[in-house]
Every structure is written in structure tokens, then in C-alpha cells.
Amino acid sequence: MNCEQRTINRNIILLVASLGSFLTPFMGSSINIAIPEIGAEFLSDAVLLSWVPTAYLLASAIMIVPMGRLADIRGRTKIFLAGIVIYTLGSLLSTMVPSIEVLIMFRVLQGIGGAMIFGTSVAIVTSVFPANLRGRALGINVAFVYSGLAVGPVVGGILTEFFGWRSIFYANVAIGLFIFIAGLKYLKINEITEKKTRFDYQGSLLYAVTIFFVMLGFQELSEPQGLLLMLAGVFTGAFFFIWEKRTEHPVFNITLLTENRVFALSSLAAFINYSATFAIGFLLSIYLQMIKGFSPLNAGLILIAQPVMQVILSPSAGKLSDRIESRIPATAGMAMITAGLLLFSFLTDETPVIIIIANLAFLGIGYALFSSPNTHAVMSSVSERYYGVASGMLGTTRLCGMMASMGISMMIFAIIMQEIPLAEVPPGMITESVNLAFMVFVILCAIGTVASYIRNPKKPD
Structure with a gap:
């Protein structure tokens, strides 16, 4: 050919x-x-x-x-x-x-x-x-x-x-x-497969139970049972870790986390990124409709500024990571996201809409700079026999990060708004909740920026 x-x-x-x-x-x-x-x-x-x-x-x-x-x-x-x-x-x-x-x-x-x-x-x-x-x-x-x-x-x-x-x-x-x-x-495709390798059903069950508890815990963070579910997830996760270390054919090779610095820190950065950004649309949708008075359609048109920038720039960001070390654009992107979240933590009822749109576009640029190079870093840090596991890990960090982001937001709403129906909440209380949520996300994203920066290049085994 x-x-x-x-x-x-x-x-x-x-x-x-x-x-x-x-x-x-x-x-x-x-x-x-x-x-x-x-x-x-x-x-x-x-x-x-x-x-x-x-x-x-x-x-x-x-x-x-x-x-x-x-x-x-x-x-x-x-x-x-x-x-x-x-x-x-x-x-x-x-x-x-x-x-x-x-x-x-x-x-x-x-x-x-x-x-x-x-x-x-x-x-x-x-x-x-x-x-x-x-x-x-x-x-x-x-x-x-x-x-x-x-x-x-x-x-x-x-x-x-x-x-x-x-x-x-x-x-x-x-x-x-x-x-x-x-x-x-x-x-x-000519694939390298391991058809003689036994599939780890016990490890898969432990993994499923762990993720089940952790994700439900994120969803229930505003309730007492949320912490109990998270603790149950930690408990079953410890059993999963022990089992995977001992079994001959693990569903997830624990050494990818314990011995592969790039894979571990890139995965952590991805989880933190989703935890700090997924709820942006949810928070701003409430702010734009309840505080600024926009219709759902107009609020949606404003929010689209972020993903549009991500769509436009993600291929170029990925191409950039072919030329320079992935952590450089990824860390720069995470730092931009941190700055954008910080700006949103100071929203008021008088913040001009053009500022919101511009900051969403800025966040979209940061997200594009982070996501494609970070994905490149994760996939390039493992040998071909683990591509499926690495791809699955990326998906897990994405989904758990989404749940964590919403869980944090709902916990803050529950603390500040108590049980008042959203339609009856005073505007000042809504703004306070949105600002506090964004400030928490700023702290998370700052930690993610450090995790992204301190990883070191490592060739697949």
C-alpha cells in the first residue's frame, strides 16, 4: 500500500x-x-x-x-x-x-x-x-x-x-x-490483541462497585449520605487496588498509576479539569435566566461561545502537541481556564453580557489547549497493549469529573439556598451561590495546573 x-x-x-x-x-x-x-x-x-x-x-x-x-x-x-x-x-x-x-x-x-x-x-x-x-x-x-x-x-x-x-x-x-x-x-485494522489472556471479572466487579459508590456520592454531596457513599467507594476501591496488584491479568494495570508519572498526573489533570468546568453551563444558564432575564434560547446561544472555540482550535492544539512536549500547551490551557473561572467568580447583576461571551470564548481556547494535548500525553504514555485501558481511563475521568462538578455545585446551592424553590430564591443569593461555586472551581483548576506542569515525559514501555 x-x-x-x-x-x-x-x-x-x-x-x-x-x-x-x-x-x-x-x-x-x-x-x-x-x-x-x-x-x-x-x-x-x-x-x-x-x-x-x-x-x-x-x-x-x-x-x-x-x-x-x-x-x-x-x-x-x-x-x-x-x-x-x-x-x-x-x-x-x-x-x-x-x-x-x-x-x-x-x-x-x-x-x-x-x-x-x-x-x-x-x-x-x-x-x-x-x-x-x-x-x-x-x-x-x-x-x-x-x-x-x-x-x-x-x-x-x-x-x-x-x-x-x-x-x-x-x-x-x-x-x-x-x-x-x-x-x-x-x-x-491490524491489531495487537491478547486473545489468550483471561478477562478479570472479579476486578471488573470491584471497579464497577467502586465507581457506582463514588459517582452516587458525588451526586448526593449536598446530603449526609453523600459522604457515606464516598467512603464506601474508598473502601471498595482499596479492595480493587489490592486485587489488581495480585491478579495475573488485571482489568486495570495499577502500575500505570503507581509507576507511570505522565499517565497518573495527566489523568488527574483531566479529572480536575472536568470537575472544574462541566458545571459552567449549568451555573451560567441559571445566572443568565434568573439574574439577567434571558430566555432559555438566548442563554443557550450565549453559552455556545465556549464549545465553538473548542471545536475550532482542538485540531490545531493537538497538532501543536506533535511538535512540542504535550504538558506545555496543556498547562497553559489549564492556567487560562483558571483565569477565566476566576473572572466568573466576580459576576454581578451588572456584568456586561459581552464580557461573559468574551470570557466563555477565552475558556474555550484554554480548554482546547488543554484537552487535545492532555489526551495525547495519556495515550502516548502507554504501550499499544494498554490503549483500550488508557482510553477507558480518559472516559472515566471525564464522567466522574462531570458528576463531581455537578455535585459541588448542588452542594453549594443546598448550603446557601437551603430548600427554597429556585424560582423564589432572591437574586443576591443566586449570585452568591454562583460566585462561590466558581471560586471552588478556581482552586481545583489551580491544583490541576500544577499536576499538569510537574509530569515528566516518559516513553511507552
Whole structure:
């Protein structure tokens, strides 16, 4: 195969894998817009409705590392395509539900499929691109993730308003079928697999229980049981650590954390980054509507400034990490995010909207500078036999970071606002809550900046 044909094949594989990376955040961000209509149809309370997005996140987080390891053993393309099938089936079944409980059940099925997709897509891209081109390719993949987050609310709003909430799931079925057909045709990859290696079912169960407790603990941080759940997660996590150190074929090689400085600190930086940034949209949405008086549509149009910048700049940031050490742009990006969060911690009811938009764009630049190079650092710090596990770890840090970010925000809201309905909360109390949340995120992001900076380059074993 000549060089030109090899390049074409790589780019097609990149497109198919990146469409998979687009699919899951697109579903997550678009379904949030439909939550009120789903609640109206099934007459559900807010707590039960919250499980529509949470069930998906929880199932994905529980399964993503085991599925990444299974992909390393059995083949990443097989697990990727199986994930597309399960995800698409879950989407189709979600259009036929008679109750909110059944919808939540099928969202779990979607989450399992999503874990199989996200736990392999980055690994597939990493495996087909040489080191000198990998950063740009991963940057493009990250840009597809941000595209899903950016267009999801807009497309979801249009579909829900004109065709009902089920149309969002039909759209995912159509995209899923396209990816599956394209994957069958174009995902022809020579993979290094470990078919004789035994899959670690016991370790996978311990991992699942640990993540279950930790993520529920994040969600319940504002309640006493939140701390108990977190402690239970620490307890089962200790058992998981001991088991993985002793078993011959671990689902997660603990030495990646204990002996691989780049992998450990890059993963920590990613977790902190998501913990400090995921709730930005939630906090500003409340601020823009409750304090500034914007409609949901106009608030959404303002918030889109951040992901648009991420989509535009992520490929270039990834390409930059092909030329210089990844920690340099990643650390610079994290420092920019810290500065942007600090500015938002001083919001008042008189802050000009143009300042908010400009700062969101600034945060988007910082996020692009951090995310693509950091992903490059994680994937380049391990040998090819661990690409699936590394990809799964990235997904875990993303999902747990999202839950932590929302948990911190809700804890602060509960402390300041008590049990006052949001519609009745005085504006000053809302601003105080938003400012305090952003200040906590500033501290977190500053720690993440240090973690990003002190990692050292390390070649795969």
C-alpha cells in the first residue's frame, strides 16, 4: 500500500471513530433539553427525571474501563462496532417506552453501548496514526466530542419542539446505523490483541462497585449520605487496588498509576479539569435566566461561545502537541481556564453580557489547549497493549469529573439556598451561590495546573 492510500485509509478510520465520539455527547447534551417534555408526558417528579441523564452516565462510567480492557484482549474494532449496535438498539427501544422507569432502563443499555464506543474510539485513532501525526488526529477526535456537546442542545431543542422528544432517539438511531455500516466497511485494522489472556471479572466487579459508590456520592454531596457513599467507594476501591496488584491479568494495570508519572498526573489533570468546568453551563444558564432575564434560547446561544472555540482550535492544539512536549500547551490551557473561572467568580447583576461571551470564548481556547494535548500525553504514555485501558481511563475521568462538578455545585446551592424553590430564591443569593461555586472551581483548576506542569515525559514501555 502506497503512502497516499495509507493516509486516506487513516483519515477514513479517523472519521468513523470520531463520529462515534460525537454520538455519545450529542445524545447527552440533546436529551437534557427534552427533560421537561418527558416529565410532562409521564407525570414524573424531578428526582425520577434526574435519572434519565444520570443512569446513562453511571452505566458508562461503570463499564468503560472493563470494556477498554476487553477491547485490548479481543479487538478494539469488534468492541467498537458491538457498542454501536447496543447503543443504537437502546436508542430505538427508548422510542417505545410506556413509562419513565422503562426509559431509564434503556438509558442504562445506551450507557453500556456508550462505554464500548468511548472506551475504544480514542484507542483506535491512537493505534492507526504514527506518533508524529497522533496529536492532530486526537485533536480532531476531541473536536468531534465538543461538536456533539455544542450542537446537541440546539438540535435537541428543534427536534423536541417540532417532532417530540422521541425524535432525538430516532436521530441517534440513524447516526448509529450509518456509523455501523461505515465501520464494517472501513475499520480494517491490524491489531495487537491478547486473545489468550483471561478477562478479570472479579476486578471488573470491584471497579464497577467502586465507581457506582463514588459517582452516587458525588451526586448526593449536598446530603449526609453523600459522604457515606464516598467512603464506601474508598473502601471498595482499596479492595480493587489490592486485587489488581495480585491478579495475573488485571482489568486495570495499577502500575500505570503507581509507576507511570505522565499517565497518573495527566489523568488527574483531566479529572480536575472536568470537575472544574462541566458545571459552567449549568451555573451560567441559571445566572443568565434568573439574574439577567434571558430566555432559555438566548442563554443557550450565549453559552455556545465556549464549545465553538473548542471545536475550532482542538485540531490545531493537538497538532501543536506533535511538535512540542504535550504538558506545555496543556498547562497553559489549564492556567487560562483558571483565569477565566476566576473572572466568573466576580459576576454581578451588572456584568456586561459581552464580557461573559468574551470570557466563555477565552475558556474555550484554554480548554482546547488543554484537552487535545492532555489526551495525547495519556495515550502516548502507554504501550499499544494498554490503549483500550488508557482510553477507558480518559472516559472515566471525564464522567466522574462531570458528576463531581455537578455535585459541588448542588452542594453549594443546598448550603446557601437551603430548600427554597429556585424560582423564589432572591437574586443576591443566586449570585452568591454562583460566585462561590466558581471560586471552588478556581482552586481545583489551580491544583490541576500544577499536576499538569510537574509530569515528566516518559516513553511507552
